[in-house]
Amino acid sequence: MMMRVLLIAVFLMGVVALAFPDVLGVDIRLPDRAEIDRWIEAAGLAGPIVIVALMTIAIVASPLPSAPIALAAGAAYGHTYGTLFVVLGAELGALAAFGLARGLGRPFVERHLGQKINAGLFGSQNTLTFLVFGSRLLPFLSFDMISYAAGLSKLHLWRFALATMAGIIPASFLLAHMGSQAMNGDARTATWTALALGGFTGLSVLFAATRKTGTQREES
Template identity: 55%
Template sequence: MRILAGLAAIAFLVVGYLTLDHAGLIERVGDTETLKNTVRDLGAAGPLLIVALMTLAIVMSPIPSAPIALAAGAAYGHWWGTLWVAIGSETGALIAFGLARFVGGPGLAGLLARQSSATFFDRFLHSQNALMAAVFASRLLPFLSFDVISYAAGATPLKLWRFAVATLAGILPASFLLAHFGDELGSGDLRRVGLTVLALGAITLLPLMWKSLPHRCREALGRAVGLR
């Protein structure tokens, strides 16, 4: 029964995406300037559209989410833009997690654990703290698919509330950065835009820079800031 429900959900998502694409809405979502003007014209309903589009972008992976976040920042500034983007992202992530869990996530996780002979994998899969930390860390890495992580997490025994907390904590920085970038683009100040681009690039490279440091340096820095 769950398999049939899962297939029905997938069919619904595919049909929904094709319908939106045929109507030209996908192309409009990818145009930040057009979307910014649309949400502004909607007045008080504009934030609801941002939240709805971000939710769809997470659940329907082919829909781009970055232009929506940029438009939110350009239309509402980085603080309110961050709020609407974060709400939409969190809602979409919870829906994706729920869909994967409903189709039989825990059963799939158990199957993977039984098929794996690696003790580490088995322990990791059944450690709520480790899974929660993995979700949180993945949200901070822009080159990892937000959508795929949300669905994949539903195929593990991770508790819903832990997933929700880890996702929210991880998406707030990225949501703020994208909304802030959109706000800067809307300002038309090329100097501010350039500084924002440099800051975004530096933050994106931080995990790689940390990983490239020698082990002794990482330990020393960790002790200096109280991480150890």
């Protein structure tokens, strides 16, 4: 939990440094639009493939953050195509994590818990679908862990895929749009958007941590 808060703080400090270099006394040179366009032209089809692949790996491999990849996609390809590539990579990564958990972890769970795992709300397809969709809208929840957990449940693959797709579009568009705005010279707008997102995430994590601590104290 503390590691996630630390990463959020570092990310926000980086965004502020990029938007207000004079105030902070730092000299940061970012490539301009023409230079980015030359890189994109030189990369050709490999550019989108690399972005999709990195997003996929970032979802399956938890320590690799996906937000910088989404920002880079928006900066390079704009908010429309950037969002498309980010959503595609995130969806593939989620499906890969779901498949790994379903193929490797589900038999182990059934062997030790039997049908207990399907009791109550966890046996309802509609409830599980809603939980996956809702979790995708909350940036402080671990994207990959939700995918692995869903794979351990009896949630149908098509329901998981649709819920994930619908849930990741807003955040993917926001991050890609931030990257696009920053690259087009409107770094202040991107900064305030990042601060708002980071603030919401940080407060949510802080609330969850405080609530957990309070619950542990009551139990003891």
